[in-house]
Amino acid sequence: MxxxxxxxxxxxxxxxxxxxxxxxxxxxxRRVIMNGSLPMIYYSPRGQEIIPAAISVxxxxxxxxxxxxxxxxxxxxxxxxxxxxxxEYAGKSTGTCxxxxxxxxxxHPETGCMLTTGIVGSSLPIAxxxxxxxxxxxxxxxxxAYFGDAAxxxxxxxxxxxxxxxxxxxxxxxxxxxxxxxxxxxxxATSVTRISDRAAAYGMPGIHVDGNDPVAMYNAxxxxxxxxxxxxxxxxxxAMTFRFxxxxxxxxxxxxxxxxxxxxxxEDPLPKFRAWLIEQGYASxxxxxxxxxxxxxQVKEAIASALSAPWPELDELNIDVLAAAQH
Amino acid sequence: xxxxxxNQITTVEAINSALADAMTIEDGIIxxxxxxxxxxxxxxxxxxxxxxxxxxxxxxxxTPISEQAIVGAGIGAAMAGMRxxxxxxxxxxxxxxxxxxxxxxxxxxxxxxxxxxVPLTIRMxxxxxxxxxxxxxxxxxAWFAHTAGIKVVTYSSPAEAxxxxxxxxxxxxxxxxxxxxxxxxxxxxxxxxxSRIPLGKANIVRAGKHVTVVSxxxxxxxxxxxxxxxxxxxxxxxxxxxxxxxPWDKATVLESVKRTGRLVINxxxxxxxxxxxxxxxxxxxxxxxxLLAPVRRVGAPSCPVPYSRPLELAFMTSEADxxxxxxxxxx
Numbered sequence: 001m002x003x004x005x006x007x008x009x010x011x012x013x014x015x016x017x018x019x020x021x022x023x024x025x026x027x028x029x030r031r032v033i034m035n036g037s038l039p040m041i042y043y044s045p046r047g048q049e050i051i052p053a054a055i056s057v058x059x060x061x062x063x064x065x066x067x068x069x070x071x072x073x074x075x076x077x078x079x080x081x082x083x084x085x086x087x088e089y090a091g092k093s094t095g096t097c098x099x100x101x102x103x104x105x106x107x108h109p110e111t112g113c114m115l116t117t118g119i120v121g122s123s124l125p126i127a128x129x130x131x132x133x134x135x136x137x138x139x140x141x142x143x144x145a146y147f148g149d150a151a152x153x154x155x156x157x158x159x160x161x162x163x164x165x166x167x168x169x170x171x172x173x174x175x176x177x178x179x180x181x182x183x184x185x186x187x188x189a190t191s192v193t194r195i196s197d198r199a200a201a202y203g204m205p206g207i208h209v210d211g212n213d214p215v216a217m218y219n220a221x222x223x224x225x226x227x228x229x230x231x232x233x234x235x236x237x238x239a240m241t242f243r244f245x246x247x248x249x250x251x252x253x254x255x256x257x258x259x260x261x262x263x264x265x266x267e268d269p270l271p272k273f274r275a276w277l278i279e280q281g282y283a284s285x286x287x288x289x290x291x292x293x294x295x296x297x298q299v300k301e302a303i304a305s306a307l308s309a310p311w312p313e314l315d316e317l318n319i320d321v322l323a324a325a326q327h
Numbered sequence: 328x329x330x331x332x333x334n335q336i337t338t339v340e341a342i343n344s345a346l347a348d349a350m351t352i353e354d355g356i357i358x359x360x361x362x363x364x365x366x367x368x369x370x371x372x373x374x375x376x377x378x379x380x381x382x383x384x385x386x387x388x389x390t391p392i393s394e395q396a397i398v399g400a401g402i403g404a405a406m407a408g409m410r411x412x413x414x415x416x417x418x419x420x421x422x423x424x425x426x427x428x429x430x431x432x433x434x435x436x437x438x439x440x441x442x443x444x445v446p447l448t449i450r451m452x453x454x455x456x457x458x459x460x461x462x463x464x465x466x467x468x469a470w471f472a473h474t475a476g477i478k479v480v481t482y483s484s485p486a487e488a489x490x491x492x493x494x495x496x497x498x499x500x501x502x503x504x505x506x507x508x509x510x511x512x513x514x515x516x517x518x519x520x521x522s523r524i525p526l527g528k529a530n531i532v533r534a535g536k537h538v539t540v541v542s543x544x545x546x547x548x549x550x551x552x553x554x555x556x557x558x559x560x561x562x563x564x565x566x567x568x569x570x571x572x573x574p575w576d577k578a579t580v581l582e583s584v585k586r587t588g589r590l591v592i593n594x595x596x597x598x599x600x601x602x603x604x605x606x607x608x609x610x611x612x613x614x615x616x617x618l619l620a621p622v623r624r625v626g627a628p629s630c631p632v633p634y635s636r637p638l639e640l641a642f643m644t645s646e647a648d649x650x651x652x653x654x655x656x657x658x
Contacts, residue, residue: 066403097440107439114406114443119430125396126431129403129411136357136385136409143403156426159396166391320441321475322574323499 001276002216007057009282014057015214016277017291019049022073023270024295025082029072029089030249032303040089040103043070044245047212048176050269051239052077054217055144055174058225064112064130066123067146069104070243071116074146079111082298086306094309098316114143120181121151124160124173131164131171131228142228144172150181152195161202161236168233172224175236176211178243183255196238204234211239212269214276241269336517338510341485342374342450345492346412348521350382353410356496357386359397360414360450364389371416372452372511394420398427398449405447406435410496418453418505419462425470432501433476448495452506454545454595455643461631466596471503472573472605478526479572481505483547485515490524491570498526505572510545529576531583535563538589538653541580541606543569546593546644553649562657572602577609584610588619589656593649598626623652
């Protein structure tokens with residue numbers, strides 16, 4: 001754990017709850033895909049949960065996030081209701097998007113989950129727009145754009161960071177550097193050793209942080225979010241992490257360095273965080289276990305509800321394409 | 328900018344007034360685009376001149392040359408409840424923002440199951456005839472019309488520009504509003520303040536009984552000129568201004584062609600795979616028994632817009648091209 005200011009017990013437990021729920025949700029997602037009860041396209045964020053947990057405890061419900069296809073953990077940490085999330089995974093009428101978006105386009109504005117994009121880099125320019133609206137209306141709200149390391153190589157990243165900087169938008173760019181862009185190693189595709197160094201090119205602070213360290217990640221998140229909320233402009237956070245289950249779940253990850261992967265999985269941030277909380281006296285084994293059991297039950301109930309929910313009516317093909325007539 | 332609404336005004340003045348009048352009514356309307364603010368002279372054609380001075384630097388922002396970021400900012404602000412109007416200086420520059428337009432603006436309402444919407448207007452100007460060649464003059468409306476979830480609108484006079492742009496701004500869907508560089512200087516009767524022309528509704532600008540000509544944008548003027556000429560010969564053209572290219576007003580077009588029995592579609596865009604092909608296909612399917620001649624189309628050849636003046640003139644659709652197709656339809 002980083003030698004920095006440690007957040008209070010309430011915040012630490014909130015972070016653990018968020019990240020544990022995301023982990024348990026992911027375990028269940030992989031389970032229902034593997035057992036055939038819910039086949040779906042799925043990009044597992046397992047291993048990256050501490051990052052959005054630390055971000056989300058610094059956000060209000062009215063703050064927003066724009067995330068990407070590997071963004072389940074981001075939305076669970078932001079508070080998206082599990083039943084609606086699973087309804088959408090199952091393509092059912094009870095889903096967040098009535099089954100019309102699916103795993104890569106989960107949206108839930110009530111909890112600030114404004115966008116999930118399947119296009120690398122495209123969360124950033126749109127996050128700017130939400131932040132622009134907050135700035136013009138003087139709402140003191142913040143938008144977080146989540147993306148991976150590979151997105152820092154696409155043009156949208158450059159355009160978005162430049163614009164956010166010149167306009168001092170209340171946006172935080174959170175790069176979850178999980179070491180691979182699709183099947184390609186970070187080093188092979190990226191011209192810098194640290195993506196956070198790129199912040200200098202846009203005249204904004206760049207924070208390089210161990211995204212698997214709850215205390216370090218909390219402090220990075222707080223610094224950047226406070227800065228955005230106070231009108232001081234955007235920050236680029238590069239949170240170092242690792243994804244445990246390949247690009248798309250089911251790929252054989254033959255492109256990954258086996259030793260690197262084994263080492264990263266042995267250092268799974270969730271059990272580490274859990275052990276530290278107990279060791280430091282923030283929570284008992286009993287309390288955490290009860291939480292985890294309750295989360296697993298909640299997730300399984302959400303899955304059962306999604307699987308038995310009705311499919312969308314076929315006339316949904318003609319609904320929400322354009323607005324209902326207004327003129 | 329306008330001295331009096333009763334005067335003749337240019338298209339630039341009409342668009343400027345539509346923006347100003349809309350911004351006066353609703354605070355959520357913001358303008359983003361390259362050079363749109365007054366220190367940058369209100370855009371390369373001066374369309375937004377005076378607006379940043381009047382409405383402030385917060386609402387009218389000159390942007391970097393970053394089309395993805397411009398459209399992305401418009402999308403996000405629209406999702407947050409504003410009604411942004413973004414300017415893509417030239418229609419060809421939309422190519423570098425296609426992900427934002429096609430994958431996001433057009434689809435977010437559907438993909439979110441109606442939870443989010445993008446009431447965004449994207450203005451873009453184009454048109455051959457100014458020797459700007461292959462990357463500054465294309466009519467690309469068919470690309471956008473081919474994408475579900477976005478409206479495509481253009482106009483044939485200053486008053487139409489005013490009323491249709493106002494409707495785009497207050498519409499809850501993303502709208503592509505196509506402007507024409509040459510027609511910026513065109514003059515016409517000033518519109519009534521805050522008059523809106525409904526989207527999705529075509530306009531029969533000239534009634535006739537022999538041939539229906541469906542057109543949009545400055546091409547409507549060409550159709551009217553040909554109609555005038557042929558009228559002297561006793562051939563009466565019915566000229567339909569589509570106004571909204573997508574979704575297009577099938578009812579008005581079908582009703583007209585059912586009466587005349589003949590249809591010629593006229594657009595500046597390349598003919599192959601163009602908007603005219605869709606209209607022709609629908610009309611032939613719906614009115615097969617009523618048609619007196621095959622549906623004909625006028626459009627540019629499958630060639631990038633050329634530079635050299637004789638080549639450019641040959642590339643552009645003309646009154647002669649339209650007249651020729653009409654005569655073939657009448658054979």
